[in-house]
Amino acid sequence: MPSDLSAYTTLRVGGPARLLIDQYESLVDTMREVWESGEPWLVLGGGSNVVIGDEGFDGSVVRITDAGFEARDNGDGTVRVRASAGHSWDALVAETVSRGWAGIEGLSGIPGTCGAAPIQNIGAYGQELASVLVSVEFLDYLTGDLVTLSAAELELSYRHSALKGGRLGVVLSIDLALTATADGLSEPIAYDQLAGALGVALGARVPLADVRASVLQLRASKGMVLDPTDPDTASAGSFFTNPIVGENFARTLPEAAPRWLMEPEPADRVVPLGEEPAPPAERSDFRVKLSAAWLIERAGIRRGFSLPGSKAAISSKHTLAITNTGGATATEISELARYVQTRVFSEFGVRLQPEPVFIGLEL
Ligand SMILES: Cc1cc2nc3c(=O)[nH]c(=O)nc-3n(C[C@H](O)[C@H](O)[C@H](O)COP(=O)(O)OP(=O)(O)OC[C@H]3O[C@@H](n4cnc5c(N)ncnc54)[C@H](O)[C@@H]3O)c2cc1C
Structure with missing residues (x-):
């Protein structure tokens, strides 16, 4: 079995694992044995929400396979x-x-x-x-x-x-x-x-x-169903979560910016009889979810965009996905992600947070 982890992630990046183990009969026994060895360890399912560094993982990686x-x-x-x-x-x-x-x-x-x-x-x-x-x-x-x-x-x-x-x-x-x-x-x-x-x-x-x-x-x-014939699906799905900001900050964004009110619900939507609606000052901690895709597009990053010479690109179908167009390194993926973060931050003052789990590299 190849130990190169890029074969086991949908983004197709990730260097070698010191030891790659397909879970054997019982996942409990497999894990206990790995833990007893005292080695660093990592579990992987479908590898669809991870970005693993080019150096790989210097420890045991267990692929979970039990179905049913x-x-x-x-x-x-x-x-x-x-x-x-x-x-x-x-x-x-x-x-x-x-x-x-x-x-x-x-x-x-x-x-x-x-x-x-x-x-x-x-x-x-x-x-x-x-x-x-x-x-x-x-x-x-x-x-x-x-x-x-x-x-x-x-x-x-x-x-x-x-x-x-x-x-x-x-x-x-x-x-x-x-x-x-x-x-x-x-x-x-x-x-x-x-x-x-x-x-x-x-x-x-x-x-x-x-x-x-x-x-x-x-x-x-949107390239969001895995399909070997669709290069846009060599991704980790949405690369960034939709940012959640305070209501006052959300008001500073352009009117066209999509936004959804989160918990807590506005106190004046349901006001028990005999009570006054909450004054505006108390409403300032309402949280608002923004559209990361909208922010990225409005920061000037288009579908299909890539940095010069890089094999990492924004999906041609959806600005929220970063794809591996063939042979990209994890470094190239994270360089593009950082570029997107920087553009959005300088345009709107919002720091996008990655959705996948980063292993062996940071954003
Ligand atoms: C094309 C595409 C579309 C996607 N669309 C969506 C979407 O619409 N909504 C959404 O929420 N996500 C989406 N995702 C992200 C991803 O599919 C989900 O997060 C999924 O649950 C990851 O499952 P996995 O088995 O591939 O996890 P992996 O990528 O293998 O692992 C992810 C993390 O979970 C840990 N882990 C895995 N299994 C276990 C376990 N049994 N116990 C403890 N830790 C574990 C790993 O160590 C790692 O930290 C998408 C991804 C892709 C590639």
Whole structure:
């Protein structure tokens, strides 16, 4: 087996691993053995959310491969699904959609494994893992214990979790609570573009299979479904998260800048009887999500852009993805990412944060 990690990442960068191990029978045994060796260690699922440096990883890299899932119909309109860490996320979505279970249909087409899904609380098209994740089975690196972590303990937030934040260990399986629909209809559509593609109003429920088909089509048009024949998909998906800023700062941006109000909701939307609406000063800590793609485009960076002589380029379909056009190094990928950050910062004063996990290099 080649030890060059570029073969195992969707961005196709990453130097050699000292030891590359395909998980053997039990992931628990594999991890315990690796941890006992005292070597630096890293786990990889589909390699679709990592940027690994050109020097590679001077330690053991375990590729998680265990597939499979089981489901229990609770008979009350809910289904509990447990999927192994190495199971393909999109295969799980396809299966749940075909069985008429709602809750993750909008997350169709996201590459990678089920075990990695909680790491950044995957999300797209108005759904995110947090709304269906019950718990994970977790092998804790510090204690060596096998524990169940509830969704609350994982502190899931926008493209983040306690695991991405540094809690060390390995997710062995994930437990989801889905809705067993009698009518095969989706959760209410909560994303404008998806509603438009389906030709329905926001909040409508439509056949699960239609949601999946529409999401896959929208994603493919942006190079966001892995496809060996589409060079734009040699990426890590969205390279930057949408920045979250204070409401006052958001007001300083051009009027055309897309923005979405986040929690907490404005106090004057629901005011209990007999209470005064919150004064404007108290509203200054409302948080607003901006569109990273809009900021990048308005900073003058176009689709297909690359630095002179570099094999890293902005996707020809979407400014938020950085692609490897063939033989790019991790250094070239991060140079382009830094350039994008600098342009956006000097234009708008917003520092874009990378979404993938960086290993052996920094941005
Ligand atoms: C074309 C494309 C489109 C994408 N679209 C989206 C999208 O719409 N929404 C979205 O949220 N993401 C998206 N992504 C990012 C990515 O697919 C997800 O983050 C996915 O969950 C990563 O899974 P993976 O198995 O590839 O993880 P990897 O890249 O292998 O690992 C990511 C991180 O998780 C850790 N990890 C992996 N498995 C485990 C485990 N079992 N236990 C503990 N740690 C683990 C790794 O060590 C690493 O730090 C996209 C990526 C690509 C390439």
